[in-house]
Amino acid sequence: MTILEVNNLEKVYTTRFGGQKIQALANVSFSVEKGEYVAIMGESGSGKTTLLNILAALDKPTGGAVVLEGHNLSKIRESEIAAFRRDNLGFVFQDFNLLDTFSLQDNIFLPLVLAGKPYPEMKARLTPIAEKLGIKNLLAKYPYEVSGGQKQRAAVARALITNPRLILADEPTGALDSKATDELLRLFGEINREGQTLLMVTHSVKAASHAGRVLFIKDGEVFHQIYRGNSSNEELYQKISDTLTMLATGGDRP
Template identity: 50%
Template sequence: METVIEIKALTKSYGNKGNVVPVLHGIDMCIGEGEFVGIMGPSGSGKTTLLHMAATIDEPTSGSIVIDGENVLQMNEAQLSAFRRSKLGFIFQDYNLLDTLTVKENILLPLALSGISVDEVENRVSAIAERFNIKHILEKYPYQISGGQKQRTAACRAIVTRPRLILADEPTGALDSKAAASLLEALNELNEQEHATILMVTHDALAASYCSRVLFLKDGVIFAEIVKGTTPRQAFFKKILDVLTVLGGRTDDVI
């Protein structure tokens, strides 16, 4: 399995001199091509900070991050910007859609400067919209669609560039159970059929049960790891709840 992201000895502290707050303590993590990896942990465990490091949004205090064979910590801002556009896809809880653009225009926005032909852009948007079941709303504006449709639009926008790594930060956090399940099924299908590599931070055991592997953080270190393998999703969900119980995390999610 080809490695997509490799993180070694990653640390992160905030503040300076007499007021330093350590958040991550020597994280080692490797994700192979086609994996769907979840990161869970109590509030303050460092999971979102870790995702931001992997997403090149924030810089670590020390350690290394190699994505698709490239050391992102050695890049300048211009190189990082180009790298993000070509290699990374982002799905965040707050959608970040532009209200003045249609759903279709929001999705194709990352392709606007890519030099891809108009026909190819149309083909990609059509295919990804069909996969996420939003083809019928492509001409609507964000204020005309539901929260679940907005999040699926945001997911399409993240994926249309065919990134090497998709990063999702609490993608179901603002959705009702039906909309969340729809998004997770689409991401799971994308992972299984297209071998997309996904790294997702979530507090939701149900969302994590769609992953092939889940890492649990506690106090800035990896506390535990479980692998789904051939385990049925409902049984994997139960394993996740068991670890969360030990961690003191949320165990009120239902399947």
């Protein structure tokens, strides 16, 4: 079942001075099936961040449409978009986006508090997630008291607690050391195998090699994609590396 459809997406920015037009995205089309794990890669300036912002309903396209389970994001009223984002999307960021004045538990609870959920329901939702992510004994601590990997696991818990249709991850391993990166990628794989749909923007070949499909963006367009198939992480890593080399050297599409 298709959960996300991106149809002929375009984004053109007009500079403040001189009125110059810059095309960030051009005719981007792809779909994501329920339960898929998709990585998006490309060089800096390729349009990845713009694409992610539109998928997150933080920006609107100049043309085309993003449809999440039948909802055209561009058609949702401005007064309703924050609630739609909170109820349907989970976010994991490179810099964690945790509030230092809140405990890890309160950071994780925040989207449910904003949705008006009662405390017993919030606690019931958190317990199994905290156990799965190995942070059950850290919930009373504050972000500045825990490691980067523990912060990111709290951020993943916050993304999961709303039972989102789609988790969007923006460079989730970018601020982590190798051990914390391995642990986060293991958790992402486990979460995905349990049915959660994941879409991750990353520069990391290692992170992308854990996905089921890798989309490559070049000059604002989908340039190529690789499906895992029966490939191991190591084999997919090599295929991704080869494609990135081709992108950097101006080679033709595979």
